[in-house]
Amino acid sequence: MKKSPKPKLSLIRSVTWLFSITAVMCVASVQAQQINPLESDPRAARAGGVLYRSQCATCHGGDARGITGIDAPDLTLIWAAGTTDERVFQTIRNGVPGSIMPPHGFTDPETWMLVSYLRSVAATAATEFSGDAVRGSGLFLSNCARCHRVRGEGGSLGPDLSQITSRRSAAALINSVREPSAVIARRYQPVTVVFESVATGASRSPQRVQGTLKSEDAFSIQMMDTNQQLRAFMKADLLEFLRESDSLMPAFSRNELSSAELEDILTFLQSQL
Numbered sequence: 687m688k689k690s691p692k693p694k695l696s697l698i699r700s701v702t703w704l705f706s707i708t709a710v711m712c713v714a715s716v717q718a719q720q721i722n723p724l725e726s727d728p729r730a731a732r733a734g735g736v737l738y739r740s741q742c743a744t745c746h747g748g749d750a751r752g753i754t755g756i757d758a759p760d761l762t763l764i765w766a767a768g769t770t771d772e773r774v775f776q777t778i779r780n781g782v783p784g785s786i787m788p789p790h791g792f793t794d795p796e797t798w799m800l801v802s803y804l805r806s807v808a809a810t811a812a813t814e815f816s817g818d819a820v821r822g823s824g825l826f827l828s829n830c831a832r833c834h835r836v837r838g839e840g841g842s843l844g845p846d847l848s849q850i851t852s853r854r855s856a857a858a859l860i861n862s863v864r865e866p867s868a869v870i871a872r873r874y875q876p877v878t879v880v881f882e883s884v885a886t887g888a889s890r891s892p893q894r895v896q897g898t899l900k901s902e903d904a905f906s907i908q909m910m911d912t913n914q915q916l917r918a919f920m921k922a923d924l925l926e927f928l929r930e931s932d933s934l935m936p937a938f939s940r941n942e943l944s945s946a947e948l949e950d951i952l953t954f955l956q957s958q959l
């Protein structure tokens with residue numbers, strides 16, 4: 687088979703690039719590895735993306751935003767949450783003991799390429815909403831606050847929304863409200879448990895409790911029920927344990943919440959950063 691010379695040339699180029707990078711790394715590794723030596727090189731993020739898809743996507747998702755049902759974090763949010771290149775480097779290298787996040791035997795340059803890739807997919811900073819924040823505050827109180835906290839006030843069935851406008855794109859935020867079940871937030875997997883109630887004496891009847899799954903091991907689960915009480919169950923005591931695909935958040939159609947009203951709510955949330 688005859689191949690065009692172009693891919694070969696680019697292969698030689700990238701091999702040469704890898705060599706020179708490795709040489710730079712050897713010098714760099716003498717000092718503490720705090721900043722990413724490949725930071726300004728766009729090829730690093732691309733090469734990191736290839737490694738990412740082969741080694742990380744099964745748990746963290748093809749777009750690094752996590753996968754419903756697997757409790758691995760959305761990696762596009764780690765920078766906004768305040769992590770550093772160095773910490774991410776060490777996490778990739780050593781894994782997270784006590785979790786399924788495994789250690790990886792990548793070389794230093796490969797590990798930095800992954801860090802570069804994760805930087806390149808980071809959620810973009812604050813979107814500008816330009817509605818009426820005061821009206822939005824009222825709409826939030828009447829429609830959302832029973833399940834969502836902002837600055838320490840509100841319910842806990844759904845995630846705290848204090849920082850949300852800096853961590854999600856406008857499209858993702860709108861989608862979360864219009865179609866909550868399309869992407870379910872990490873640590874808010876809806877579950878139903880059915881168990882036999884013994885508390886009410888003679889008549890034993892099965893009880894059904896819905897909520898969001900907070901943690902799980904081989905023997906037990908912890909969940910927050912829809913009354914926002916934390917509850918723990920031994921799996922052996924359950925008649926049923928169902929992972930649901932419908933979010934516990936109701937979908938808000940345009941009839942219930944117009945686009946202008948949603949913009950007001952998002953403007954309010956943006957003002958709470």
Ligand code: HEC
Binds near residue numbers: 744790800
């Ligand atoms: C088998 C599943 C699995 C694979 C494969 C995996 N991870 Fe993870 N990763 C996890 C889990 C689970 C956590 C959360 C650990 C914890 O904090 O409990 C995690 C945590 C992390 C964190 C820390 C996030 C934070 O909140 O600061 C980073 C960074 C990370 N992974 C990057 C990667 C990269 C890069 C790869 C591929 C080289 C990878 N992971 C492969 C499951 C996985």
Ligand code: HEC
Binds near residue numbers: 829867869870935938
């Ligand atoms: C009955 C409780 C409930 C109400 C009411 C509710 N939510 Fe939610 N919300 C949830 C739950 C549970 C989740 C997590 C599961 C999911 O992602 O669907 C969630 C998720 C979200 C997310 C995604 C968060 C993330 O990390 O991506 C946004 C944004 C959101 N809600 C906004 C709103 C807004 C705005 C309102 C009011 C118009 C509202 N919610 C009303 C329960 C609720």
